[in-house]
Amino acid sequence: MTDEIASYAGEPTLPCNGFPDCVRFDDRGLVPVVVQQEGAGEVLMVAWANAEALRRTLDTRTSWFWSRSRKELWNKGATSGNMQQVKRVLVDCDADTLIYVVDSPGPACHTGHRSCFFREVPLG
């Protein structure tokens, strides 16, 4: 963070009272996380975080998640090399969803696609 005022969606952001006070985890201890590329703004993936994943993300500035299927913490790109550098973490109005704003030089999807959202549902 520099001296410039932080903003998102064209409005200044407010600091929250600090983790974990400003994040409400669900009854499984999880929140969904939208991973968004800094600058271009594309949504790369959506995954889940528990309190420990969020703590590690804030501490290491790389993206940590909780795998619901493997029931373990994972550090995105630790095996593939496509690490995500976390620039900011935003939290929504009801404190139950996060955005990790990242720089992701490589593909974010395990399929090799830049974004996991590479398929389209036709409108009616």
Place this chain on the structure above:
Amino acid sequence: MTDEIASYAGEPTLPCNGFPDCVRFDDRGLVPVVVQQEGAGEVLMVAWANAEALRRTLDTRTSWFWSRSRKELWNKGATSGNMQQVKRVLVDCDADTLIYVVDSPGPACHTGHRSCFFREVPLG
């Protein structure tokens, strides 16, 4: 959709086999939905959809969700007037998360903010 090839995150998108085949709802019958402003790319909100909300979204090209607290379908902006025009619906690699790409002329957050993500969790 025009004749131009649809793309997202700099890559062409693939059509999926049609709703609901290409969307997997969770054991509550829900998927998370990221609502993203077309063009600028800002994430405006994250909410939930069930199959009926998605069907109405595809049919009406306005954004429908399922309220977990009120246990009812809601059409965003139907009371406030800040309707979201849905331009595209994207689905992720494991078919359990959606993006509604919308044009949202007004604020998307019930607080009056442009985006629900107006608060920032400080990095460590």
